[in-house]
Amino acid sequence: MLLSNRAIRRISFIFFILFIGLFIGLSREAFCQELVWQPYIRVDSNELGERDQSPKVVITDQGSASAIWKKVTISGEFLLVRQIMPDITPADTITGPVSRIDNFSATSLDADNLVVCWQYGTENIHSRIYESTSDTWRESFTLPNSDQTVSMPFLHETIDGNVWLIYFHLKSTWTLICRQYVDLDGNGIPEFFSDPPQEIASLSSIPIAPPAATNDQDTLWVSWTERDILPSEQYRIKTSSRVQSIWSEPADVFQNPDPLTGLSIASQNLPDQTNRLWLVWTTEFENRTLEKQISVSHCENCDDSPDWTYPDFLPSQSLMNDHPTIVADNWGLVWIGWTSESGNRTIPDDDVIFGFWKDSDNNSEWEEILERNNPMINIGDDHSPFFAHDQKELLVSAWIQGSDVYAAIGNMRPDCPLSGFYPGLGEEVATQSFDFRCDFPPGPEELQKFAFFAFSDNVGETFISLYGENAVRVELGDNKSYSYRVQTLDSEELNSEWTSAMTFYVNSEQEPPLLTGDLTVDNLQEGVVDTNFPRFRWEVPTDADPLDDETTISFELQIDASFAFDSTDLLTFPIPEQRESYQISQGLPEDSQFFARLRAIDRTGLVSNWMPIVEFFVNRSNDAPTVGLLSPQGGEIFSGLTSIEWETSDSESDSLIVGLEVSLDDGDSWSQLPNVDERGISLSENRGDYAVDFNKYESSHQARIRITVTDFPGFASTIQTSGSFTISNQTFNCLPRVISPNSANNETQISFTLEKSADVSLKIYSLAGKLKRVLIQEQFFNNGSYTKRWDGRDADNGLVPPRPYLCVLSINDGEQINIQRIKILVTPK
Secondary structure, eight states: OOOOHHHHHOOEEEOOOOOOOOOTTOOOSSOOOOEEEOOOEEEEEOTTOOOSSOOEEEEOTTSOEEEEEEEEETTEEEEEEEEEESSOOOOEEEEEEESOOEEEEEEEETTTEEEEEEESTTSOEEEEEEETTTTEEEEEEEEOOTTSEEEEEEEEEOTTSOEEEEEEEESSSEEEEEEEEEOSSSSSSOOEEOSSOEEEEEOSEEEOSOOEEEEOSSOEEEEEEEEEOTTTOOEEEEEEEEETTEEOOOEEEEEESSOEEEEEEEEEEOTTSOEEEEEEEEEEOTTSSSOEEEEEEEEESOOSSOOOOOOEEEOOSEEOOSOOEEEEOTTSOEEEEOEEEOTTOSSOTTOOEEEEEOOTTSOSOOEEEEESSSOOOOBOSSOOOEEEEOSSSEEEEEEEETTEEEEEEEEEOOOOOOSOOBSOTTOEESOSEEEEEOOOOSSSOOEEEEEEEEEETTTOOEEEEEEESSEEEEEOOSSEEEEEEEEEEETTSOBOOOOOOEEEEEOSSOOOOBOOSOOEETTOBTTEESOSSOEEEOOOOBOSSTTOSTTTOEEEEEEESSTTSOSTTOEEEEEOSSOSEEEOSSOOOSSEEEEEEEEEEOTTSOBOOOOOOEEEEEOOOOOOOEEEEEEOOSSOEEEEEEEEEEEEEOTTOOOEEEEEEEESSTTSSOEEOOSBOTTSOBTTTOSSEEEEEGGGSOOEEEEEEEEEEEETTSOEEEEEOSSOEEEOOOOEEEEOSEEOTTSTTOOEEEEEEESSOEEEEEEEEETTSOEEEEEEEEEEEOSEEEEEEEOSBOTTSOBOOSSEEEEEEEEEOSSOEEEEEEEEEEOOO
């Protein structure tokens, strides 16, 4: 049948997918493996352009790969085979010419033999076996169907070398049957099927596509698709397993009212002993824009009742075919192949391979990837590629392109080295002659050697590139830092990605640090310093050892009144790394002569020589700082937010530390005020005032404030209020305390209560003390409760900027003045 011009113009693409399986127990930043395709091979052509079945690929235990396909000619139809790996051989005829070949299947048999089966329409199933020792094809059997219908034969070889024929046959209902090849003539090659056949399952409906099979060490798994008869019209995917000659009851994987077609199954036995089964099929959504979609499900440690996951529906573009295929290895990798129509993509035709990957922890979503390094393939419109995997690193694919049959061989790049690196990252090597080493990564690859690519950090240039099976001898310079990276190379001369660069150090002999220059004393004038706590300075030391620098070298400072540093009053100060100066923490006696010296200590404990001794004389009269308390001074009445104010001075301009205390019992007991005041300002930043909220304290008529100021040498001065003052928690409030103009909370109501008649002032200030609004100006009020409102406006009736403000109430009853403060927050309108 000739293809129409429209069909020829339809461009479809193959394929695939990398299921990223990180090796068990390993952690890495990136997955290093990559599938690399050799240029594809034109296997044969169909004279009539017939393309009703995909070609098959078989990889034997000996590592040879053969493509098997149906050739359509004027004379009839043929089954042909051609070895494509390790060498390409001429095509060989399996059978033909015949009028029509349907549903052919193939698999390996023993070490390097092949077995093929096919049928003519719904007639007998035929089989032939290729014997590699004699390089001949011979008849195996013909399975008679009598008055029964047989359909969709499928061949599968298990791990133990047994070959199974699985097919449907129809008596009164459809039944799924399996038969095993047996060696009846004793020539060592199984050639006939066991009799009687074993029944896997009795179908309650109609089979849709050929069955699929896979296996692990102990179990043979078979899956199939069937469609219920009316009225349910449900499509079902089912599986059954064979353990010790017994088939389990069929288990449902997925059901859907829309068609489920084209089924493929694969198994994995991962290094952590996890068994995983994978199923892939096509779901046709008849009522959606996307007509067909790849569906994937899996189960782990499957038993007679496997727990299959709800399918992932892969974004497979414009799917052209009902038969996706799946293969998997035992190291965590899974590939899926299909054909898709390119549509109106702007990417060049014929050079795109679609795939998907999924992390082996089963938590990642399937994602589309674009592989541009693979062969440019234009798949025929009707059939998916068929591909096989050798459980190591090879993936072989065959497909129909136009009227021709093509094949390609893909090889996995080896994985990155993961462990056993020597020298390790940051390691110091005590010899100039040593071996680069690392461990081969676990996995199926037949690795041959490592490539070590090294360069010097000191000059930034490549100085060596070496190859070896697991260790490479090098000679390097002493007292230098180097970096290297590693890649693995397999038997096909493919290489992995480079590892990250690892820096190490060569240091055959530890050397002490070196201090140069002089030790100096700050503010030394004519041999005299005016402080009991002098600061010493020196130059940054050097060290020939590559791991020793200013970040690893510490110091030791000694000060003594004896030039020999042998008195009983010798002072020794250990100084940490990364210092170029140090102020001693223990004061030196006044009017005394001293000598100081310094040495460096590296990370291994080696010490430098002492620096030249510096001589100095301490002559300073330390006076305590002075302090004056400005507010409170005694006799006041405070409530709410109140400011404590003071003045300090120090004749030597020493750094000062301020401490504040409050007493509620006229000085009998004191409580330390917090280091941070109500404005969030620390005492260490304060320059003379501190905000305290007296509403947090009990009312008292005997309150006092005490302030202590201490300079850096430790001299202190203390002062307190000359008389007691009153803390009064009278009723004074603002509600709400947060207002926003042009909103529901556009003003606050200020309330206060007078116990007796008094002159009252009520004013609004910024936190900086600037007057913003006078609400009451020294007005006389009788005793009682009063309210006043503020709408966030200043004296000019303009809205104040959004920020905190202080509402200050002053009450003068003729005997004392009571000042209370409340903070109000104005927010943007």
